[in-house]
Amino acid sequence: MAKVIDVMDIDDDNGNFNSAKPNLKGKNVVVSAAPPDTRATPWVEKYRPQSLDDVAAHRDIVETIDRLASGNRLPHLLLYGPPGTGKTSTVLAMARKLYGNKLQNMVLELNASDDRGIDVVRQQIQDFASTQSISFGGKSAVKLVLLDEADAMTKDAQFALRRVIEKYTKSNRFALICNNVNKIIPALQSRCTRFRFAPLDAVHVRDRLRHVIESEGLDVPENGMKALVQLSNGDMRKALNILQSTHMACQQITEEAVYLCTGNPLxxxxxxxxxxxxxxxxxxxxxxxxxxxxxxxxxxxxxxxxxxxxxxxxxxxxxxxxxxxxxxxxxxxxxxxxxxxxxxxxxxxxxxxxxxxxxxxxxx
CATH class of the missing domain: 1.20.272.10 (Zinc Finger, Delta Prime; domain 3)
Incomplete structure (x- = not known):
């Protein structure tokens, strides 16, 4: 017998539990339990946390979101803070835990810097939100709409999104991710639980880099590690990109090699x-x-x-x-x-x- 996935259950307006047609709009979300191990894969994706336990930093926020999701009490989310601090990874890891292999049908992921106009809200988001949910164990589960870089949305699109959130709250949860929370209209902010992701501590950047270095078998002396941490400024994505680009250019990732590849003065x-x-x-x-x-x-x-x-x-x-x-x-x-x-x-x-x-x- 198949294992039933523990997700938030919810009825439709008529008290029925119906299965939705697979969603074909928006971006496909990677479902694999482990990242692809290919040389062409950027390390920021190859080593993206696949579970909430893998998210090393901001444990208080991660554990709070995990408790809310596991207890069927997940609110609409607004995650904000500098780039490379784990916002998107946290939401995707939570979605994997909730939906398992049904992830593609239950999550609509859009990058608002590309899909930023009111037509996207009226068409893709509303169409996805209005469909019935996939059935889990005889009950339908709430779906998740993930809007990355939501601060790039136009004001008209944000006001339209506010109405969609109000109308489909019963069957959908919305997760807004942005760098600048001041660009999100107050009407949207008030409908979400806000979590601020601060720049990562040097110890967390260093620990994650050490994991990648060991996995890839790289030669990184201490001065090279110090340069990687220094130049990342708490941005894990930036640290991994610098590490990978330096590795492609130099056999040994020294301090001088790191600064040379990034063009920064020593x-x-x-x-x-x-x-x-x-x-x-x-x-x-x-x-x-x-x-x-x-x-x-x-x-x-x-x-x-x-x-x-x-x-x-x-x-x-x-x-x-x-x-x-x-x-x-x-x-x-x-x-x-x-x-x-x-x-x-x-x-x-x-x-x-x-x-x-x-x-x-x-x-x-």
Whole structure:
């Protein structure tokens, strides 16, 4: 006798338990218990957590969602936070636990950055939500609509979605995933239970990277691991992409190899640049930084960003530090607007020249 999957049971409006036709709209959801083991598979997918136990970080959130789902009390969900923190993986792992091999029929997965207009809500989502649920053990289960990058949806689409959620709450649950929760209208936020996924701690990034490194048989010394964790900034997806790209380019994944493959300046280069900015005349600093930038193929915006972080390590009065960081934030913004690199390099050196004068005046 087949094992009955424990899912949330629900009746239709007439008290019947009917089976739905397979849903053919939206994205297909991967059902396999283990990720495909092929060399062409990106490691972010190959090593995506397949169960809730595999989601190492944010255990308090994961366990809360697991209890709600297992107790047939799952609400509509709004998961938000920076990229690569496990939002989508958590929802998909929960869906696998609930629906098992019926996952493709019970889950509609859409990326709202692609399917972002009101027509998608009126057609794909409403059509899926209005169909009868697949029967489990004589009863029909609620279906799941997963909207990734929901903050890319238009306002009209969000208002239309609010009405769909109200109308089909009895037979559907909606999971909205986004980076910027402020772009989700209050009417949708109020209908969901919100969970914030913060950037991953370095220990969680390191543990997951170590698992991948052992599985792939990679040669990663400690300085390479430190560089991977440092550059990921709490984004597991970014860490795995850097690891895989560096592995494709270099046999040994050292610190220098990681920074070379990502185009980021090495920490020792940032220390050297900061020394020039704080000690050398304007012309000398400009010449030396330009030479290093050209020789190593560095982007000025990356130099400014890393020097900004290095400023926090330098001993200086708080007022001087705040002014210097504000100046560099302005420079980084102008660089993002495609302003001339040479002019902005001059602005960077001028900002440090002013800070140097303030330090001398303060006797630091």
């Amino acid at each position: 920490p020792k280069d940032i220390e050297q640049i900061s020394h020039w900015l704080l000690n050398e005349p304007f012309t000398t600093s400009s010449q030396r930084i330009s030479e290093m930038k050209t020789r190593k193929g560095l982007a000025l915006v990356d130099i400014v960003r890393e020097v900004t972080m290095f400023v926090f390590k330098i001993k200086m009065p708080p007022a001087v530090r705040i002014q210097l960081i504000n100046d560099m934030a302005d420079i980084e913004y102008r660089l993002s607007m495609a302003c001339n690199d040479k002019l902005q390099l001059g602005s960077l050196i001028a900002a440090f020249t002013r800070a140097r004068g303030s330090l001398v005046a303060a006797g630091t």
